[in-house]
Amino acid sequence: MTLEAKVRRRLGSLDLDVDLEVAAGETVAILGPNGAGKTTLLRCLAGLEPVDAGRIALDGVAWDDPGAGVFVVPEQRSVGFGFQDYVLFPHLTARENVAFGLRSRGATRGGARRRADEWLARVGLADVAGAKPAALSGGQAQRVALARALATDPKVLLLDEPLAALDAATRGEVRRDLRNHLGEFPGVRLLVTHDPIDAATLADRLVIIEAGRIVQTGSLAEITVRPRSRYVAELVGVNLLVGVARDREIELEGGGALVAPSAATGAVFAVVRPQAVALHRERPAGSPRNVWPGRVAGVELLGDRVRVRVDGPPALVAEVTPAALHELGLVEGAAVWISVKATEVDVFAD
Amino acid sequence: MPWLVGLLGLLGFALVVLPLIGLLREASWSNLWSDLGTPQAWAAIKLSLVCSLWATALALVLGVPLAWVFARVEFPGRSFVWALTVLPMVLPPVVAGVALLDAFGRRSFVGARLYDWFHVQLTFSTAGVVLAETFVAMPFLVITVEAAFRALDRRYEDAAVTLGASRWTVFRRVILPMAGPGIAAGAVLAWARALGEFGATITFAGNIQGRTQTTPLAVYLLLESRPEVATALSVLLLGVSVTVLALLRRRWLARA
Numbered sequence: 009m010t011l012e013a014k015v016r017r018r019l020g021s022l023d024l025d026v027d028l029e030v031a032a033g034e035t036v037a038i039l040g041p042n043g044a045g046k047t048t049l050l051r052c053l054a055g056l057e058p059v060d061a062g063r064i065a066l067d068g069v070a071w072d073d074p075g076a077g078v079f080v081v082p083e084q085r086s087v088g089f090g091f092q093d094y095v096l097f098p099h100l101t102a103r104e105n106v107a108f109g110l111r112s113r114g115a116t117r118g119g120a121r122r123r124a125d126e127w128l129a130r131v132g133l134a135d136v137a138g139a140k141p142a143a144l145s146g147g148q149a150q151r152v153a154l155a156r157a158l159a160t161d162p163k164v165l166l167l168d169e170p171l172a173a174l175d176a177a178t179r180g181e182v183r184r185d186l187r188n189h190l191g192e193f194p195g196v197r198l199l200v201t202h203d204p205i206d207a208a209t210l211a212d213r214l215v216i217i218e219a220g221r222i223v224q225t226g227s228l229a230e231i232t233v234r235p236r237s238r239y240v241a242e243l244v245g246v247n248l249l250v251g252v253a254r255d256r257e258i259e260l261e262g263g264g265a266l267v268a269p270s271a272a273t274g275a276v277f278a279v280v281r282p283q284a285v286a287l288h289r290e291r292p293a294g295s296p297r298n299v300w301p302g303r304v305a306g307v308e309l310l311g312d313r314v315r316v317r318v319d320g321p322p323a324l325v326a327e328v329t330p331a332a333l334h335e336l337g338l339v340e341g342a343a344v345w346i347s348v349k350a351t352e353v354d355v356f357a358d
Numbered sequence: 359m360p361w362l363v364g365l366l367g368l369l370g371f372a373l374v375v376l377p378l379i380g381l382l383r384e385a386s387w388s389n390l391w392s393d394l395g396t397p398q399a400w401a402a403i404k405l406s407l408v409c410s411l412w413a414t415a416l417a418l419v420l421g422v423p424l425a426w427v428f429a430r431v432e433f434p435g436r437s438f439v440w441a442l443t444v445l446p447m448v449l450p451p452v453v454a455g456v457a458l459l460d461a462f463g464r465r466s467f468v469g470a471r472l473y474d475w476f477h478v479q480l481t482f483s484t485a486g487v488v489l490a491e492t493f494v495a496m497p498f499l500v501i502t503v504e505a506a507f508r509a510l511d512r513r514y515e516d517a518a519v520t521l522g523a524s525r526w527t528v529f530r531r532v533i534l535p536m537a538g539p540g541i542a543a544g545a546v547l548a549w550a551r552a553l554g555e556f557g558a559t560i561t562f563a564g565n566i567q568g569r570t571q572t573t574p575l576a577v578y579l580l581l582e583s584r585p586e587v588a589t590a591l592s593v594l595l596l597g598v599s600v601t602v603l604a605l606l607r608r609r610w611l612a613r614a
Contacts, residue, residue, distance in 0.1 A: 051516075054516075054520050055519075055520075056516050056519070056520070081519070082516075082519040082520050083519045083520075083521075083522045083523055083524060084522075085520075087520055088520070089516075089517070089520035091513060091516070091517060095511070095513045095514055095516070095517040097514060097517070097518075097532060097536075098536070099535045099536060099538075108518070108521050108523070108531070109521030109522050109523075112518070112521050112522040112523040112524070112527055113521075113522040156521065157520075157521075160521060160522060
């Protein structure tokens with residue numbers, strides 16, 4: 009199963025022109041700044057907005073093809089849509105919200121109710137089935153919205169900023185659950201986010217759009233190493249390291265360790281911005297807690313900055329000025345010392 | 359100057375309150391129930407209830423779709439059609455009555471056909487009272503419900519259609535319940551207006567006891583012959599108005 013989309017859509021100052029192909033079993037994250045056209049793209053895929061030109065098709069069957077005069081209305085597309093702030097029906101209970109799609113698609117009252125209860129149990133909310141959305145916490149509302157979108161067994165799941173409305177405390181937990189549910193969903197999975205951590209942890213492939221155009225696609229690792237623009241570098245060009253924390257020490261997957269500014273336990277992500285990575289010819293003396301030797305694996309010029317890939321372990325990308333590049337004699341294969349201040353390590357619980 | 363503002367404000371308040379005090383002072387409270395129970399008063403009360411509830415039902419059935427069209431459908435001349443629809447709110451009721459006569463009277467262009475084809479005569483009939491009341495009351499419902507529809511977040515409809523709901527299901531299960539408080543408020547408002555209708559009713563439907571003589575008409579007629587009954591009916595209508603205001607207080611007074 010494959011979703012093919014060529015979306016051309018003009019809306020106010022937005023001029024969206026995106027070609028995208030997503031296969032079943034793959035999770036694609038669309039990243040971009042506000043107004044880049046991310047939400048509009050999802051709305052076009054769901055049929056909430058028509059495309060001006062282009063074609064949207066699932067397994068070769070057109071959903072929207074203005075050239076051929078085809079437009080399948082949203083209620084006829086097999087899409088589960090997660091809205092940014094969930095848009096749960098306020099007059100219905102959590103159970104009725106989840107049952108809504110099943111009822112609309114012809115399930116009996118009892119059948120829909122049973123299926124809704126099953127879904128609520130799957131997202132761990134069996135005990136709030138009778139509660140109205142106003143009584144739910146942000147994390148609970150997110151789960152109800154996810155259950156509602158999945159309950160109709162759609163072929164395509166579209167999630168618009170699924171975690172943006174959550175506070176930092178619940179975000180990690182909800183993100184982990186969401187990843188599990190995404191993993192169990194067999195269809196096409198597409199999510200919009202502006203958070204590279206969400207994108208990297210939930211998606212197999214990142215698609216970055218800026219002003220209505222795709223500027224880069226790839227895994228976070230690929231993009232971190234070689235961001236195509238200053239903007240992409242700032243948005244997603246971060247070092248994301250996976251490890252297990254014990255107190256302030258994080259044992260990294262693939263070797264090496266980092267000291268974090270605060271204590272944590274269990275699986276974590278550590279994020280280090282390339283600008284925070286310092287390179288030295290000699291082992292630096294003084295305050296940095298994280299110091300290790302490495303070798304330059306590649307040098308990339310990006311505007312007025314240089315991105316230097318260094319092998320570790322851990323391997324990182326550092327961003328330095330062209331002057332520093334020259335001064336340090338950073339060529340491929342050169343031996344360097346890498347340092348990162350503990351305060352520059354951001355830790356996210358997985 | 360603040361004392362002048364305060365004084366004028368106080369006078370304005372007195373202007374509204376003094377007649378109400380007068381009405382309550384005039385009422386013979388011990389005989390209130392027996393006065394309301396006189397055959398003419400009781401007939402008027404029953405007729406008022408029946409006619410105003412029918413008018414409210416008609417206004418709901420016709421006005422809610424109309425409000426929906428105004429809230430969501432763009433068409434040429436929309437503001438002109440809207441203005442015509444709400445015109446009865448500002449039209450002198452007696453003019454409404456004359457206009458209804460000119461359209462639905464026995465010899466008028468619609469009324470004559472109604473009589474010829476269906477033997478229906480609206481003038482001097484209870485149905486005529488309902489028609490007159492609907493005519494003046496429906497605009498109140500339409501503008502209230504239209505505002506409620508406009509206030510709805512469109513994304514709830516988006517969510518419903520992505521869940522597979524047909525347009526009718528969306529309307530029935532999402533829009534109507536979410537606009538429910540607004541529709542209820544519009545209905546109460548329209549009912550209150552219908553209940554107090556006088557000018558259009560007496561002009562179009564006449565003043566026939568038991569058939570077209572609603573409570574306001576009875577008050578007017580009884581003021582000469584049985585002023586105590588007229589006062590009792592007035593107190594009743596005042597009580598209904600106060601109740602309506604209490605019902606709608608969340609909608610309006612909360613904003614004050």
